[in-house]
Amino acid sequence: MAVNSTGMAGSFNRSAPSASASAWFGTWGVIAIVGFLLLPYAGLGGDGQNLYYMGISAATTWAVIAGAQRVRRSRRLPWLLLAAGQFFYTVGDVAYYVAHAVFDSDAFPSVADLFYLLQYPLVGAALVLLVRRRTPAWDMATLLDAAILALGLGMLWWVYLIGPLATDFDASESLASVLVSIAYPVMDLIVLATAIRLAVGAGSRSTAFRLLMASLLAMLAADMLYGLQTASDTYRDGGAPDVLWLSEYVLLGAAALHPSMRTLDRRAKVALPNVTAGRVILLSLAALLPMVVLYARYVTEQHAGAPIVLLCGVSLFALVITRMWMVVGIQRRLAIVDDLTGLNARGVLLSHLDLEVDRGREHRQGVGIILLDVDQFKLIEQIHGQPGGHEVLADLAHRLVRLCGTAAILGRMGDNMFAAVLPGYNGAYLKSAAIRVREVVEREKFAVGDQEDVRVTVSIGLASLHDDGTSSSELLEHAELALRRAKSAGRNRVFSTAGAVELRR
Incomplete structure (x- = not known):
């Protein structure tokens, strides 16, 4: 070898x-x-x-x-x-x-x-x-998920590995041999907990x-099987x-x-985890484990370790209730903040647009809106899968925050559409900002999955107060029309209702 x-x-x-x-x-x-x-x-x-x-x-x-x-x-x-x-x-x-x-x-x-x-x-x-x-x-939500799964599986580790080693040992065995025997499953339990946290976390x-x-799964399975076989003298x-x-x-x-x-x-773009059906099923099964173990011990008339199992059951119940409370909070937050990008949700952004348009009319100031759509996004998802598409959207959102500055109000309008409300912008300033966003997105590379050099382009439609309407609904309608024209003209372009904003070959 x-x-x-x-x-x-x-x-x-x-x-x-x-x-x-x-x-x-x-x-x-x-x-x-x-x-x-x-x-x-x-x-x-x-x-x-x-x-x-x-x-x-x-x-x-x-x-x-x-x-x-x-x-x-x-x-x-x-x-x-x-x-x-x-x-x-x-x-x-x-x-x-x-x-x-x-x-x-x-x-x-x-x-x-x-x-x-x-x-x-x-x-x-x-x-x-x-x-x-x-x-x-x-990321408290993911930490709770990991704690629920680790506690459920850790209880099995205790009942079938650590507990017997700690209680059923020969009087002739030295203290060192008992402690070392227990140390192996305890160390496994620590690795299991950290592995679960990594598995359910962001990234x-x-x-x-x-x-x-x-x-890691093979390692833990081998250690557990070895412990069981050693205890039964079958290894x-x-x-x-x-x-x-x-x-x-x-x-x-x-x-x-x-x-x-x-x-x-x-580093992941967004820490907030998706509460998927698979995750809910796993958490539910982990919460049910204490009852299953208690019933199995009752049927086999093995009552040792019952207090530990009961304590784990109570702890799991408390963790699950806390997690449910957090899910309710997350759902409330999703009405305000988009979970994938961290930007404003559509309804919140439209409320900001209404407010800024009213303020602009009152003070006779400009207000601009930029609608941005990722070109050929379905093709990106076909090549890199839905997780790859999500990476592109989250990364693009972070770049928009950097490009548009703190004065801009950003939001996600749809699957692959973003909007930026720019108070005080109209005319040349709005066009310049839109062109800069398009050029930077086209020039910079995106990291998607295993690849670090994915190219992404965007089409942009823009509208401004006084030039394209006097209400938020009119501005949004004109920006959507301009965006459709930019897509129809070949993508990777900036359009207003008057036509192309920049000369492109």
């Missing part, structure tokens, strides 16, 4: 991660896992399997380090922490093998356990760092993100837990070598 790992290292260069490198590592990993399962049939079980296993683990450590080296220094830390965790786990495997194969020692706990346990805080720290970087603001769901989450080398651990390694290496890992820690 060491030879294979070295050969693989030489096959990559120090350029940016590529999808082919990730696919190559994943394919190599699948073949390696199959080879691991076939070794006993070739008479290479036992020591042969152990050495082979450690080789795959070491190759994963290298793959994560190689991927981290291909991004900017300021963005390497999460991946270096994951690499360090994998490295210590590999060292733990080596220490365990040496103790058993060389010194014939079955001591527990041992030095190997120290290295094994070091992996968990490093992985947890990497996940916390990713969450902090991906989340644009304090794009890129290929690297999915591979990383699959790796054997080369079984399902080992295959799951190897799958974890391969998925982690593939994630680190995929090009989308460069954007995994990119």
